[in-house]
Amino acid sequence: MDFIPGQSESSSAQVIPVKVGNFVIGQGNFTAFAGPCSIESYEQFSAAAKGVQKAGAVMLRGGMWKLRTSSTTFQGLGGDAFEIVKKVKKETGLPFVSEITDPRQIDEIYDIVDMFQVGSRNMHNYALLKELGLYKKPVLLKRGFAALVTEWVKAAEYISQGGNDQIVLCERGIRTFETSTRNTLDLNAVVFAKENTPYPVIVDPSHAVGVRSLVPQLAYASAAAGADGIIVEVHPRPDEALSDKEQALSIESFAAMMKQLEKVLAAFDRTLIKPAQPPVFSEVPLVQ
Numbered sequence: 001m002d003f004i005p006g007q008s009e010s011s012s013a014q015v016i017p018v019k020v021g022n023f024v025i026g027q028g029n030f031t032a033f034a035g036p037c038s039i040e041s042y043e044q045f046s047a048a049a050k051g052v053q054k055a056g057a058v059m060l061r062g063g064m065w066k067l068r069t070s071s072t073t074f075q076g077l078g079g080d081a082f083e084i085v086k087k088v089k090k091e092t093g094l095p096f097v098s099e100i101t102d103p104r105q106i107d108e109i110y111d112i113v114d115m116f117q118v119g120s121r122n123m124h125n126y127a128l129l130k131e132l133g134l135y136k137k138p139v140l141l142k143r144g145f146a147a148l149v150t151e152w153v154k155a156a157e158y159i160s161q162g163g164n165d166q167i168v169l170c171e172r173g174i175r176t177f178e179t180s181t182r183n184t185l186d187l188n189a190v191v192f193a194k195e196n197t198p199y200p201v202i203v204d205p206s207h208a209v210g211v212r213s214l215v216p217q218l219a220y221a222s223a224a225a226g227a228d229g230i231i232v233e234v235h236p237r238p239d240e241a242l243s244d245k246e247q248a249l250s251i252e253s254f255a256a257m258m259k260q261l262e263k264v265l266a267a268f269d270r271t272l273i274k275p276a277q278p279p280v281f282s283e284v285p286l287v288q
């Protein structure tokens with residue numbers, strides 16, 4: 001898709017809604033995805049999942065294969081996470097998104113994940129994107145930390161050209177000259193992508209800022225900027241997290257943040273999709 005900045009129709013006229021579980025992303029309301037950076041054990045994932053569900057998350061996250069900057073740090077449970085995920089999904093009834101790092105994992109996790117996550121480091125992995133375009137499963141496409149918005153949108157087209165238009169963009173912070181926080185949240189990109197692309201856009205404030213105490217403010221700003229949702233890292237014992245502990249929220253902090261977030265959304269006449277009250281959409285195009 002070619003797009004000309006400032007020349008688009010309104011985003012609501014163009015947006016392709018994305019159906020996951022029993023809700024739809026991109027129809028004006030707000031979605032919260034939450035869970036740990038990495039799945040570490042049944043006890044840890046189950047506690048995180050039940051905590052975030054109670055606080056209002058409608059989608060679970062949790063890494064099984066972790067692309068860590070250092071090869072000597074925790075790399076994820078891999079296949080050992082599958083049974084944990086199945087059990088926790090059954091207990092909560094919530095859908096699950098997880099990062100795929102290799103096209104060979106698609107078949108392995110197809111029945112476990114409800115949405116494939118393409119991580120920042122793989123946004124340029126066109127072989128992976130093309131392969132995901134051939135499947136009827138939604139894709140969460142994170143922005144490369146050094147990618148232009150145009151490159152991000154073109155990466156999405158590698159998926160859509162295969163026939164899969166169920167794509168959600170995720171702004172997760174970019175690398176700038178600033179080093180006081182992990183990355184810099186580019187809210188410009190969020191409003192730009194909302195206005196100039198057909199894809200719903202969510203924000204990952206956790207990786208964007210990398211500092212636990214600053215995550216809620218960025219979540220509120222994202223909601224005010226018109227993002228379709230957030231994906232947040234939450235751990236039952238943040239200081240013990242095996243990956244990204246600096247940015248992990250406790251379940252209590254996540255719950256407090258969600259309460260405030262509802263007030264921010266209300267100021268913009270928007271609502272949070274709640275787990276207990278799934279909205280009913282009859283006219284949703286299903287690609288599955």
Ligand code: PEP
Nearest residue numbers: 037119120121142172207
């Ligand atoms: C993650 O979501 O755990 C992750 C690794 O994110 P990113 O690809 O944005 O770094």
Ligand code: MN
Nearest residue numbers: 037233243244
């Ligand atoms: Mn992480």
